[in-house]
Amino acid sequence: xxxxxxxxxxxxxxxxxxxxxxxxxxxxxxxxxxxxxxxxxxxxxxxxxxxxxxxxxxxxxxxxxxxxxxxxxxxxxxxxxxxxxxxxxxxxxxxxxxxxxxxxxxxxxxx
Amino acid sequence: xxxxxxxxxxxxxxxxxxxxxxxxxxxxxxxxxxxxxxxxxxxxxxxxxxxxxxxxxxxxxxxxxxxxxxxxxxxxxxxxxxxxxxxxxxxxxxxxxxxxxxxxxxxxxxxxxxxx
Numbered sequence: 001x002x003x004x005x006x007x008x009x010x011x012x013x014x015x016x017x018x019x020x021x022x023x024x025x026x027x028x029x030x031x032x033x034x035x036x037x038x039x040x041x042x043x044x045x046x047x048x049x050x051x052x053x054x055x056x057x058x059x060x061x062x063x064x065x066x067x068x069x070x071x072x073x074x075x076x077x078x079x080x081x082x083x084x085x086x087x088x089x090x091x092x093x094x095x096x097x098x099x100x101x102x103x104x105x106x107x108x109x110x111x
Numbered sequence: 112x113x114x115x116x117x118x119x120x121x122x123x124x125x126x127x128x129x130x131x132x133x134x135x136x137x138x139x140x141x142x143x144x145x146x147x148x149x150x151x152x153x154x155x156x157x158x159x160x161x162x163x164x165x166x167x168x169x170x171x172x173x174x175x176x177x178x179x180x181x182x183x184x185x186x187x188x189x190x191x192x193x194x195x196x197x198x199x200x201x202x203x204x205x206x207x208x209x210x211x212x213x214x215x216x217x218x219x220x221x222x223x224x225x226x227x
Contacts, residue, residue: 002154033215042115042204042218043155088154097160099145099206099216104154 003027004091004102012108013079021074021087021105029091032065032072033099037086046074079109114138115207117219124195124226131191132222134205140185141207145216146178149202161188195226 004025013019023032031050035043047056049065049072056063062075072089089102114137124130134144142163147155159169159180167180177199179191188207192199202223206216 035218040202040221040223042117042206042220045215045217048215090155097143098157100157101147101155106152 002103003100004089006087006089006102006105008105009103010106010108012110015080015109015111016078017109019076019079019107021076021089021107022071023073023089023102024071025091026070027091027093028069029093030069030095031092032069033090033092034063034072034074035088035090037088039086043088076107079107081109081111083107084109113209113215113217115205115217115219117203117205117222119222120220121223122225124224126196126226127194129191129193130195130224131189132203132205132224134188134190134207134219136186136207136209136217139207139209141188141209142185143208144182144188145206145208146180146188146190147204147206149204149221151202155204158190192224195224197226200224200226 007022033048034046037043047063052067052069054065060077064073087105090099092099116135118133144161146158149155158173159167161167161180161182163182169175182188202221204221206218208216
């Protein structure tokens with residue numbers, strides 16, 4: 001059973017469109033991280049959110065941590081083909097000694 | 112900074128043999144390293160948490176006698192898959208937490224294991 005559920009699982013959009021990926025759980029996390037992973041490579045950290053209600057912006061990417069620290073969202077504005085990849089959320093528990101990954105969202109941005 | 116390497120990047124072995132995978136933090140010290148397993152088109156599943164100088168903590172359902180973890184120094188952890196079988200074929204990824212940091216874990220590039 002996955003502790004973190006991501007939706008949607010797959011997303012195929014045209015360049016220039018906006019999208020939002022959701023990461024939900026019934027558990028509370030100390031922090032939540034978002035990663036992007038290319039095939040055959042390890043995940044690359046995009047952002048860490050720690051405080052409930054926190055919003056972080058990274059160029060065209062906006063990350064939000066839910067007030068109760070149980071959920072998070074990733075919004076991409078004007079998606080580009082370079083944004084294509086597998087997006088993973090990961091929640092930290094046990095004083096940051098354990099990280100649990102979401103089910104993943106595979107994004108394909110068509111030129 | 113915060114570079115983690117894995118060796119080998121891919122390995123093919125015969126059923127019944129053992130394979131060792133190394134995970135190194137290159138420019139920082141890591142008291143804690145994590146080992147994950149990822150099947151094709153799936154997310155990462157935490158296998159075990161490795162702490163320097165102590166026994167690893169395994170997740171439920173992971174056989175500690177099959178997946179031997181050693182964390183002998185602040186920059187090196189190893190995962191040995193013993194008596195490998197085809198069902199052990201997978202992408203194994205390690206990550207490391209910076210001793211001087213707090214929240215982040217940095218991932219290695221992964222090791223593709225194929226057992227024939």
